[in-house]
Amino acid sequence: MTVRIQTEDFDLGAEILDLRRGNTGIGAVASFVGLVRDLNHSATVTEMTLEHYPGMTEKALAEIVEEAKRRWNIIDTLVIHRIGPLKPMDQIVLVAISSAHRGDAFAACEFIMDYLKTRAPFWKKEQTEAGAHWVDARESDETAAQRWTASSA
Amino acid sequence: MITLLYFARLRETFGLSSEQTNLPADVADVRSLTEWLRRRGGAWQEELAQDRPVRVAVNQDMATPDTAVRDGDEVAFFPPVTGG
Numbered sequence: 001m002t003v004r005i006q007t008e009d010f011d012l013g014a015e016i017l018d019l020r021r022g023n024t025g026i027g028a029v030a031s032f033v034g035l036v037r038d039l040n041h042s043a044t045v046t047e048m049t050l051e052h053y054p055g056m057t058e059k060a061l062a063e064i065v066e067e068a069k070r071r072w073n074i075i076d077t078l079v080i081h082r083i084g085p086l087k088p089m090d091q092i093v094l095v096a097i098s099s100a101h102r103g104d105a106f107a108a109c110e111f112i113m114d115y116l117k118t119r120a121p122f123w124k125k126e127q128t129e130a131g132a133h134w135v136d137a138r139e140s141d142e143t144a145a146q147r148w149t150a151s152s153a
Numbered sequence: 154m155i156t157l158l159y160f161a162r163l164r165e166t167f168g169l170s171s172e173q174t175n176l177p178a179d180v181a182d183v184r185s186l187t188e189w190l191r192r193r194g195g196a197w198q199e200e201l202a203q204d205r206p207v208r209v210a211v212n213q214d215m216a217t218p219d220t221a222v223r224d225g226d227e228v229a230f231f232p233p234v235t236g237g
Contacts (some may be wrong), residue, residue, distance in 0.1 A: 053229060056210055056213035093237050116236060116237050120236050121160065121231060122234055123162075124163035124235045124236070134161055138235075
């Protein structure tokens with residue numbers, strides 16, 4: 001169970017090789033990579049800066065991963081989130097899950113992303129041609145996270 | 154003493170990322186701490202107004218208005234999160 005907050009980019013292939021190395025019980029790996037888009041609310045984004053709350057970020061992500069472990073049969077997880085200045089097309093986040101069967105890996109990957117988006121203390125500031133602004137939280141992200149509560153009730 | 158932290162838009166608007174302050178006698182929870190900060194006026198009154206979606210964490214756990222605040226605590230104020 002690894003959580004990393006870093007400014008550097010990551011290599012999906014290398015990270016997944018690491019995740020599954022030496023474990024013959026792994027039958028599935030699901031991964032999600034989030035990228036910086038160049039368009040948000042119809043203004044062209046030239047740069048984005050990711051701010052976080054050191055300490056709480058790691059704690060919140062560890063708790064989200066623990067919750068995923070309680071819900072699904074997971075063998076291992078990896079969460080990488082980048083901070084600092086990023087450009088369109090840059091990778092922001094990686095979530096990868098290994099499990100015996102694909103269902104657990106798919107579900108846990110989506111769950112961790114949905115919770116990360118609504119519970120982990122990161123904030124995006126976009127630089128556009130029209131100036132800089134903090135990105136507003138989206139209702140759709142909260143709705144996506146809440147369906148996990150509804151389905152487990 | 155308590156440590157107050159501000160992130161993202163709040164940090165910029167207040168021009169402050171952290172401060173240490175004596176816990177006022179009439180502050181016992183997140184609700185009363187927020188009210189106390191609001192009384193500073195200006196940007197504090199505006200950003201911490203009741204209709205603003207401000208989130209609060211006490212000792213790095215998400216808090217509610219009823220969460221207790223005690224001497225030595227770390228209390229962070231920030232906008233809804235937008236990572237991922």
